[in-house]
Amino acid sequence: MGKGLIRLKLVFEKRDPVPVSYRVASPVLAVLLALVLGAIFLAASGFSPLGVYLEMYRGAFGDWYGVSETLVTAIPLALCGMGIALAGRMLLWNVGAEGQFHMGAWAAAWVALSMPDAPAWKVLPLMVLAGVAAGAAWALLAAVPRAYVGVSEIITTLMLNYVAINWIEYLVHGPWRDPASLNFPLSAPFSDAARLPMFGYTRIHWGLVFAIIAAIVIDLTLGRTKWGYEVKIIGESPRAARYAGMSIERNIIITMAVTGALAGLAGMAEVSAIAGRMTRQLSPGYGYSAIIVAWLAKLNPYGVLLVSALFGGLLVGGYSAQFLGVSAASVNMLQGLMLFCVLATEALGRYRLRIVPAAGSDGDSDADRQGARADG
Amino acid sequence: MSSSKKLLVFITVLVALAGLVRLNGQSYAAEEKFKVGWIYIGHPGDAGWTLAHDEGRKYMEKQLPWVESIYVEAVPETSDAERMMTELARKGCKIIFATSFGYMDYVQNVAKRFPDVYFEHCSGFKTADNVATYFGRIYEPRYLSGIVAGSMTKSNIIGYVGAFPIPEVVRGINAFALGVKSVNPNAKVKVVWTNTWYDPATEKEAAKAALDAGADVIAQHQDTPAPMQAAAERGKYGVSYNSPMSKFAPNAVLTGPVWNWGPYYVSRVQAAKDGTWTSGDYWGGLKDGIVDLAPYGPMVPENVKKLVETKKTEILAGKFHPFAGPIKDNKGVVRVPAGTTMTDAQLLSFDWFVENVEGTLPN
Numbered sequence: 049m050g051k052g053l054i055r056l057k058l059v060f061e062k063r064d065p066v067p068v069s070y071r072v073a074s075p076v077l078a079v080l081l082a083l084v085l086g087a088i089f090l091a092a093s094g095f096s097p098l099g100v101y102l103e104m105y106r107g108a109f110g111d112w113y114g115v116s117e118t119l120v121t122a123i124p125l126a127l128c129g130m131g132i133a134l135a136g137r138m139l140l141w142n143v144g145a146e147g148q149f150h151m152g153a154w155a156a157a158w159v160a161l162s163m164p165d166a167p168a169w170k171v172l173p174l175m176v177l178a179g180v181a182a183g184a185a186w187a188l189l190a191a192v193p194r195a196y197v198g199v200s201e202i203i204t205t206l207m208l209n210y211v212a213i214n215w216i217e218y219l220v221h222g223p224w225r226d227p228a229s230l231n232f233p234l235s236a237p238f239s240d241a242a243r244l245p246m247f248g249y250t251r252i253h254w255g256l257v258f259a260i261i262a263a264i265v266i267d268l269t270l271g272r273t274k275w276g277y278e279v280k281i282i283g284e285s286p287r288a289a290r291y292a293g294m295s296i297e298r299n300i301i302i303t304m305a306v307t308g309a310l311a312g313l314a315g316m317a318e319v320s321a322i323a324g325r326m327t328r329q330l331s332p333g334y335g336y337s338a339i340i341v342a343w344l345a346k347l348n349p350y351g352v353l354l355v356s357a358l359f360g361g362l363l364v365g366g367y368s369a370q371f372l373g374v375s376a377a378s379v380n381m382l383q384g385l386m387l388f389c390v391l392a393t394e395a396l397g398r399y400r401l402r403i404v405p406a407a408g409s410d411g412d413s414d415a416d417r418q419g420a421r422a423d424g
Numbered sequence: 425m426s427s428s429k430k431l432l433v434f435i436t437v438l439v440a441l442a443g444l445v446r447l448n449g450q451s452y453a454a455e456e457k458f459k460v461g462w463i464y465i466g467h468p469g470d471a472g473w474t475l476a477h478d479e480g481r482k483y484m485e486k487q488l489p490w491v492e493s494i495y496v497e498a499v500p501e502t503s504d505a506e507r508m509m510t511e512l513a514r515k516g517c518k519i520i521f522a523t524s525f526g527y528m529d530y531v532q533n534v535a536k537r538f539p540d541v542y543f544e545h546c547s548g549f550k551t552a553d554n555v556a557t558y559f560g561r562i563y564e565p566r567y568l569s570g571i572v573a574g575s576m577t578k579s580n581i582i583g584y585v586g587a588f589p590i591p592e593v594v595r596g597i598n599a600f601a602l603g604v605k606s607v608n609p610n611a612k613v614k615v616v617w618t619n620t621w622y623d624p625a626t627e628k629e630a631a632k633a634a635l636d637a638g639a640d641v642i643a644q645h646q647d648t649p650a651p652m653q654a655a656a657e658r659g660k661y662g663v664s665y666n667s668p669m670s671k672f673a674p675n676a677v678l679t680g681p682v683w684n685w686g687p688y689y690v691s692r693v694q695a696a697k698d699g700t701w702t703s704g705d706y707w708g709g710l711k712d713g714i715v716d717l718a719p720y721g722p723m724v725p726e727n728v729k730k731l732v733e734t735k736k737t738e739i740l741a742g743k744f745h746p747f748a749g750p751i752k753d754n755k756g757v758v759r760v761p762a763g764t765t766m767t768d769a770q771l772l773s774f775d776w777f778v779e780n781v782e783g784t785l786p787n
Binding site for chain 1: 467494495496497498499500501502503504506507508510511514515525526529549588589590591619772773774775786
C-alpha cells in the first residue's frame with residue numbers, strides 16, 4: 049500500500065454490559081430482517097410473501113391442531129436442548145444429543161419388546177429408566193475421556209452419533225427385524241401398554257410434562273444447590289473453580305450424564321408415543337436442531353422451552369408453506385435465513401463493529417480477538 | 425355507550441361478517457374441485473422415484489380435469505409424515521397417496537381418524553377399510569435389463585448400487601442377476617449398499633467403489649442418476665432406475681426399469697370420485713403398463729434388443745416368470761426347485777441372494 053493511504057481495519061469491541069434495549073430488540077430485529085430478506089426472495093420467485101408467511105403461521109399456530117403439532121415437534125427439541133444448555137453452562141459442547149436420543153430410544157424399545165405382556169404401570173417406568181440410563185451412558189463414553197484425558201467432547205460426542213444410528217440400523221435390519229413385517233426393517237410393534245399416553249385427540253404426549261419438569265428442576269438446581277453453583281463457576285472460570293477446590297472432573301461426568309439422560313428421555317418418549325416400534329428413521333435431526341435451540345435460549349432452561357416451541361413452529365409451518373407451491377428447498381432456505389439472522393444479530397448485540405485506523409500493532413488486535421473469543 | 429360508539433361497533437361487526445362471508449365464498453369455490461393429495465419422500469427434481477410419481481400425478485391431472493392435486497415434498501418417514509397426511513385430509517383431500525414405505529404406520533393412524541378419506545400406500549403391506557396398497561412388478565423389467573447388462577459386460581463384473589437390504593431391493597437384485605445369468609453365466613453381480621434412498625454423493629461413491637472393483641456396468645436401486653454419472657465418468661455402462669435417465673449420462677445408460685404410475689392414479693382417483701373405490705393390494709406388472717423398460721441407449725446392439733423383446737413378449741403372454749425354478753442361492757442351495765415358481769408371498773419377503781450375486785445380507 050502507498051504511504052499516503054490510511055490503513056483501516058475492522059475491530060470487534062465487546063459491549064459490556066449489553067444494554068437491555070439491545071437484548072430485547074435484537075431478536076425482534078433479527079426476525080424482521082429475516083422476514084424482509086425472505087420476502088425479497090419469495091417475491092423474486094413469484095410468491096406472495098405475506099401469503100406464504102400467513103400460511104406458515106397458520107400451519108404452526110393458526111389453530112389447535114397446528115399448535116398441538118408444534119408442541120409435538122417441540123418436545124424432543126426441548127428435552128435435548130435442555131441437556132445441551134446445561135452442558136453449555138460448563139462450556140461443554142455436547143453435539144451428541146442425536147446419538148443419545150437414539151440410544152435412549154433403543155433401550156426403551158428393548159424394554160418394550162422384552163415385556164410384551166407387562167401392564168403399563170410396570171413397563172412405562174422401566175422404559176423411562178432404560179432410556180435415561182442409556183442416554184447417560186452414551187454421553188459418559190465421551191465424558192470420561194474428556195474429564196480425565198482431555199479428549200475433545202465435540203469430536204467424540206459427534207462420532208458417537210454415527211455409532212448409535214448405525215447400531216439402530218443394524219438392529220432393525222437384523223436381530224430385531226419383525227418376521228410378521230415381511231422382512232422390512234422394522235421391529236415388532238410395541239404393546240399398547242408400552243405406548244406413552246397422549247393427551248386427548250392430539251399427539252401431545254407425556255414428553256411435554258417431562259420437559260417442563262426438567263426445566264423446573266434444572267433451574268432450581270442451578271440456582272439453589274452447591275452442584276449448580278459449581279457448574280456455573282466452572283463455566284465462568286475453570287481456574288477459579290479449581291482454586292476453590294471444586295472437582296472439575298467429577299462435574300464434567302455428572303453434567304454430561306444429565307445431558308445424555310435428557311436426550312435419552314427424548315428418544316424414549318418419541319419411540320414410545322409417536323413411533324410405537326423401532327424404525328430406522330426416528331428423528332429428522334432433533335439432536336442437531338436442539339444445539340441451535342439451546343444457544344438461542346441463551347442456555348436458560350425456561351428459554352429452551354420457549355425457543356423449542358418457536359423452533360417447532362418454524363419446522364411445522366415450513367411444511368405448510370408447501371401448500372402454496374413453495375418448494376421444500378426454498379422453505380429450508382427461509383428457515384436457515386431466520387436462524388442466521390437471529391444468531392448474527394445476537395453476536396452484533398454483544399459486540400460493536402468499529403472501523404479504526406490500523407495504527408496499533410497486530411498484537412493489540414489479536415488480543416482483542418482473543419478476548420472476544422474467551423468471552424463468547 | 426354513546427351512539428357514535430354503538431355505530432362504530434355495528435359497522436365493525438358488519439365488516440367482519442362481510443369478510444367471513446367472502447372467505448366462505450372463496451373456500452366454497454376452491455372446494456368445487458375434487459382434491460387429491462400426495463406426500464413425497466424426495467423432490468420431483470430427484471430425476472428418479474419421486475419424479476416418476478410426480479409425472480403420474482400430472483398425467484392424472486391432465487386426464488381428470490375436475491381434480492385439484494396437492495403435493496408435499498421431502499417429508500421424512502417420521503412424525504412429520506402423520507402431520508402432513510392429516511393436513512392434506514383437513515384441506516379436503518378425498519384420496520391421499522403416500523409414496524414411501526416408511527409412511528406405513530402413519531398412514532394407518534391418519535386413516536383411522538379420517539374414515540371418509542381413501543388412502544393409498546405405495547410399497548407397504550398394511551391395508552384397512554380405507555387403506556389400499558399399490559406397487560408394481562418392477563422385477564419384470566429388471567430381469568430384462570439384466571439381459572442387456574449381461575450381454576454388454578466384458579469384465580463379467582456388474583456393480584449394483586442398492587439402497588437398503590429390504591425385500592423390495594433384494595427382489596430387484598435377484599431378478600436382474602437372473603437376467604444377467606440367462607445370457608452370461610460367468611458374470612457376477614456385486615452389491616454395494618448405501619443405506620439411503622436419496623443421496624447423490626453417497627450413491628456416486630458407492631458406484632465408484634463397484635467400478636474400482638472391476639465392474640464395467642453399474643445398475644442401481646437408488647432415487648437419483650448419480651450412479652449413472654459415475655459410470656459415465658469412467659466410460660462404463662449403466663442400467664438406470666425409476667425414470668429414463670439417459671439425458672444425465674447419454675453415453676452410459678443402456679436402459680433401465682421405469683415406473684409409469686399415471687394410469688393407476690387415474691383409475692383410483694376416478695374410483696374414489698365414483699364411490700367404487702375398494703381396498704386391496706395392487707401389484708401390477710408389464711402387462712398392466714405400470715412398469716416398463718426405458719428406451720435403449722445407442723450402444724445397445726440389435727441382437728441384444730431382440731433377445732429382450734422376445735423375453736418381454738413371453739412375460740406379457742404369461743409364458744415366462746423370472747422366478748421360475750430351478751434357482752439356487754449364492755451358497756449353492758436349491759431354493760426354488762425345477763417346475764415351481766416363487767409365490768407372491770415369497771417374493772414379498774425375499775431375504776436371500778441368487779447364485780451369481782456377491783453381497784451381504786443381514787440375517
